[in-house]
Amino acid sequence: MSQPEAALLFAAGLGTRMRPLTDNRPKPLVKVAGRTLIDHALELVTPLGLPRVVANAHYRSDMLAAHLNGSGVAISHEAPQVLETGGGLKQALPLLGAGPVFTLNTDAVWRGPNPLHALCAAWNAERMDALLLCVPRAQVHGHKGKGDFLIGDDGRLSRGPGAVYSGVQIIKTEGLAQIExxxxxMWDLWRPMLAAGRMYGLAYRGDWCDVGHPDAIEIAEDMLAYV
Incomplete structure (x- = not known):
């Protein structure tokens, strides 16, 4: 199916779990294997040639904006407070435009197929309001949770300990107009989709590392170096 034409990179968090590395920089500028986390995310986005790419920003947003200067990425500044994932997406809509969008958390790295290409291949706008990329537990690194979703035989999601949501999805944004x-x-947007049976999941075929705390950097680098 046709791919979305815009992507939002979530980059506005305070990075409290990543301290002390985030005492003097936003978490997306923390480096893994010599490259910033947000550059790892852009490596996934760039091959798609999207006309609109946006990063939201709050904590030390001037540093993030300076890093992205000249990249073609627009900045959605969140002030005076962080708007969380749903609120951040809603505020960024004027920059993203109409239609479904990719959203990506920037505190993760991947080894394997480009996750955005995988989502594009499985996306069906006629029956899906959201398609979440989920990672089987055996392929998850740096993350201790029990999992977020169960993927049914038809691809529909239900809540429960199973695959881990990777922070990457394609989602329709029309429902944001109903949220005051x-x-x-993001759950405020997801719940009606889940209830209507229009929220789907796709199992990722590679490896994924959640880089949410300092110890995860070495884990991520080991994963990337593994052959």
Whole structure:
């Protein structure tokens, strides 16, 4: 199916779990294998040739904006507070435009197929409102949770300990107009989709590392170096 034409990189978090590395920089500028986390994310986005790529920013947003200067990435500044994932997506809509969008967390690295290409190949706008890329537990690194979703035989998602949500998805944004709050979670957009049976999941075929704390940097680098 046709791919979305815009992507939002979530980069506005305070990075509290990554301290002390985030005492003097935003988490997306923390380096893994010699490259910043946000550059790892852009490596996934760039091959798609999207006309609109946006990063939201809050903590030390001037540093993030300077790093992205000249990259073609627009900045959605969040002030005076972080808007969370749902609120951040809603605020960025004027920059993203109409239609489904990719969203990506920037605190992860991947080894294997480009996850955005995998989502594009499975996306079906007629029956899906969201398609989340989920990682089987055996391929998860640096993350101790029990998993977020179960993927049914038809691809529909249900909540439960199973595959781990990778932070990458394709999602329709029309439902944001029904949410009056300014600060809210992605779950406020997901719940009606889940209830309607229009929220789907795709199992990733490679490896994924959650780089949410300093110890995960070495884990991520070991994963990337593995042959």
């Amino acid at each position: 709050a300014r600060v809210f979670s």
